[in-house]
Amino acid sequence: MYDLTGFQRDLLYVIAGEEEPHGLAIKEELEQYYEKEIHHGRLYPNLDTLVDKGLVEKGRRDRRTNFYTLTRRGQRELEARREWEGQYVEL
Template sequence: MFDLTAFQRDLLYTVSSFAEPHGMKIKRSLQNHYEEEISNARLYNNLGELAERGLVRKGKLNDRANTYQITRQGLRELRRRRQWENEYVPEGLVGT
């Protein structure tokens, strides 16, 4: 997980927040938090890499769209990342 880019981690968190989102739903959700436009190439290349690493499962919605679902391995990696973050950002510090 520590070798993922920040964008890939954000993708993983976003995918985990939906049941089986398609790419454009993921993009719209992320776009609310990014100041610059997220290109389709950036989105799908990174989703593909996460799928290759076994962190998300790629499915088929229809002939034009795929769905993405976080895997158990992906969830474990998110939990590890959260534990690591909690070691460095004490509870109650955020937002003060």
């Protein structure tokens, strides 16, 4: 997790918070959070990086639509990150 960008970590959080979100749903969530447009050229290469790292799995809903889910490793990494953050930030 330490080698991910902040944007990639945010992608993991969005994917974890939705049930099999497709790329455009992820994009819309992040655009709301960042309050600016997220370009496809930024979104999809970062999703592919998370897939390549074994943190996210990409499935196919139909010929045009992919969906994303956390792998077990991705879930463990996200939980470890939250635990680490909890040492420093108490809400």
